[in-house]
Every structure is written in C-alpha cells, then in structure tokens.
Amino acid sequence: MPDFQSWLSEHQQRFEEVLRQLLPPADIVPQRLHAAMRYSVLDGGKRVRPLLAFAAGELAGANLNRVNFAAAAVELIHAYSLVHDDMPCMDDDVLRRGKATCHVEFDEATALLVGDALQSQAFQLLSEHQLSDDVAKQLQMVKLLAVASGSRGMAGGQAIDLASVGKQLTLPELEQMHIHKTGALIRAAVLLGTYCGNLTQAQLDKLDRYGKCIGLAFQVVDDVLDSEADTATLGKTAGKDAYNDKPTYVTLLGVAEARRMANELHHEALESLKEFGSKARRLNELADFIVMRKF
Numbered sequence: 001m002p003d004f005q006s007w008l009s010e011h012q013q014r015f016e017e018v019l020r021q022l023l024p025p026a027d028i029v030p031q032r033l034h035a036a037m038r039y040s041v042l043d044g045g046k047r048v049r050p051l052l053a054f055a056a057g058e059l060a061g062a063n064l065n066r067v068n069f070a071a072a073a074v075e076l077i078h079a080y081s082l083v084h085d086d087m088p089c090m091d092d093d094v095l096r097r098g099k100a101t102c103h104v105e106f107d108e109a110t111a112l113l114v115g116d117a118l119q120s121q122a123f124q125l126l127s128e129h130q131l132s133d134d135v136a137k138q139l140q141m142v143k144l145l146a147v148a149s150g151s152r153g154m155a156g157g158q159a160i161d162l163a164s165v166g167k168q169l170t171l172p173e174l175e176q177m178h179i180h181k182t183g184a185l186i187r188a189a190v191l192l193g194t195y196c197g198n199l200t201q202a203q204l205d206k207l208d209r210y211g212k213c214i215g216l217a218f219q220v221v222d223d224v225l226d227s228e229a230d231t232a233t234l235g236k237t238a239g240k241d242a243y244n245d246k247p248t249y250v251t252l253l254g255v256a257e258a259r260r261m262a263n264e265l266h267h268e269a270l271e272s273l274k275e276f277g278s279k280a281r282r283l284n285e286l287a288d289f290i291v292m293r294k295f
C-alpha cells in the first residue's frame with residue numbers, strides 16, 4: 001500500500017484531470033465565463049474535500065469512477081463559495097490559492113456567474129451520472145449536498161459570519177457558525193464518498209461523527225493559521241479575521257487553547273474510526289493532515 005504522501009499526490013493529480021475534463025472547455029460559448037470557471041477551479045487548492053470523499057469511498061468499497069463525480073460536485077461547491085466569499089460585497093480579497101481572485105482577474109459580474117454556474121454544475125454531476133445502484137440513495141445524495149450548501153448549511157453559516165463582524169460571540173455560537181460555514185461541506189464530502197459504496201446505517205453514523213469532528217477541527221486550525229502563518233504560505237491574505245474584526249477560536253480562546261481544542265476534535269474523529277481498523281487508514285491520515293497542515 002502506498003504511503004500517505006504518494007496516495008495524496010496520486011489522487012490530487014488524477015483528480016485535477018477529472019476536473020479538467022468535467023468543466024466546460026474555455027473555447028465554447030460563453031468563453032469568458034467558461035475560462036473564469038476553469039481559472040477558479042483548476043491548478044490550486046489542497047482538494048481536502050475530494051480527498052475525504054476518496055478515502056471514505058475506499059472504506060465503503062465504492063467504485064472510484066462514481067466517487068469522482070461526488071468529489072467533483074463537492075469541490076465545485078467549495079470553489080463557488082471561495083469565488084463569492086472573495087467578492088467586494090463579502091470578504092473583498094485579491095488573493096486566493098496564490099493567484100488573483102476571480103473578480104480581480106475577470107470582473108465582478110463574471111465572478112458572480114462563475115459561482116452560480118459552478119453550483120449548478122455540481123448538482124448536474126450528482127444527477128446525470130449513476131453514483132449508486134439504488135436510485136433512492138442517489139436522490140438522498142443530491143439532497144445531502146443541497147442541505148449542506150444551502151441556508152441551513154454553508155450559505156447560512158456565511159450569513160451568520162457576515163452578521164457577526166465586530167461582535168463578541170460565545171463559544172457555542174462560534175461553533176454553530178463554523179459547523180455550518182465550513183463543517184457542513186466537509187461532513188457532506190465524507191458522507192457522499194460513503195454513499196457511493198455500501199455501509200450499514202451504524203457505520204454511516206460513525207463516519208458522520210468523524211466528518212463533523214474533522215470539519216470543525218479544520219476551521220479551528222484555519223483560525224490559528226490565519227493568525228500565525230504568512231500570506232505567501234497560505235496563498236491568501238493572512239490576518240484577515242483580525243483585520244475584519246471577526247470572532248474566531250483564536251480571539252475567543254487564544255492560540256494555545258484553540259490548538260488544544262483542535263487536538264481534542266482530532267482525537268474524537270479518530271475514535272469514530274476505531275471499529276473500521278486498517279480500512280480507515282486514509283481517513284486517519286487525512287485527519288492528521290487537516291490538523292497538522294501549515295496552509
């Protein structure tokens with residue numbers, strides 16, 4: 001079995017090609033929109049969510065071709081959220097994944113449409129390819145991604161985030177915001193990977209717990225990195241949370257306590273994988289990767 005680093009780069013490279021094939025070519029009408037979609041999705045990002053879907057799919061004995069579509073759907077939603085988040089009406093940023101943000105490279109109207117079109121394409125992928133032998137289960141997958149990305153998931157979390165600027169949140173309030181804004185899509189990535197295969201409800205519940213813990217841990221680490229790492233390492237503007245006067249785990253708890261919380265969530269995520277033994281190896285390694293990452 002390849003070591004984690006080889007597994008990671010093999011999947012990252014393979015998945016890049018999958019995305020390249022799935023996105024509309026830049027030479028078909030409307031060319032500018034298609035070019036901007038490709039610019040925003042390709043050649044960048046750690047692909048954490050797709051990797052979680054691949055690892056969960058491996059555990060569930062899923063067909064890799066099916067997981068490719070589910071992973072791509074999640075990554076397109078993630079890319080849309082980044083494009084919209086960077087726009088002047090939201091976070092107003094100029095740097096993403098080490099390059100100019102979409103609205104800077106193209107224009108605001110194009111960036112808005114890129115987000116819209118990526119979101120639609122995500123649901124197109126989930127509905128036009130066979131992802132499960134059971135159609136009812138596939139329909140559940142469409143609903144799962146819709147809920148995770150909508151007003152009771154990522155978009156809702158973003159709305160709470162925007163409304164919390166300059167405010168003091170309690171720890172439970174901050175947790176609720178992040179469970180929605182960042183955690184919901186990460187959790188959905190794990191579940192969609194497993195839905196492409198076959199697991200019992202009890203096993204799905206364990207993986208759901210893993211997804212929830214690692215999704216929140218991801219955000220706690222993101223808050224720490226935003227306060228500690230530099231812009232060149234992150235590939236996005238560092239220190240934005242403090243600059244925007246946003247409540248974070250670091251402002252609420254301090255770096256040491258935020259790190260301790262991330263470690264606790266990490267531990268809980270690994271506990272949920274115990275019964276799967278070596279089948280959960282990649283999910284274990286990804287949990288380590290998420291908590292120990294430097295960007």
Ligand code: GRG
Pocket residue numbers: 044045046047048078080081082084085097154155158181182219222295
């Ligand atoms: C606009 C509806 C809407 C939602 C935006 C996710 C989000 C909600 C905004 C992104 C802002 C942000 C920096 C959130 C913190 C966590 C996060 C999602 C970081 C970026 O994810 P990574 O590190 O990025 O996985 P890469 O570039 O590696 O894919």
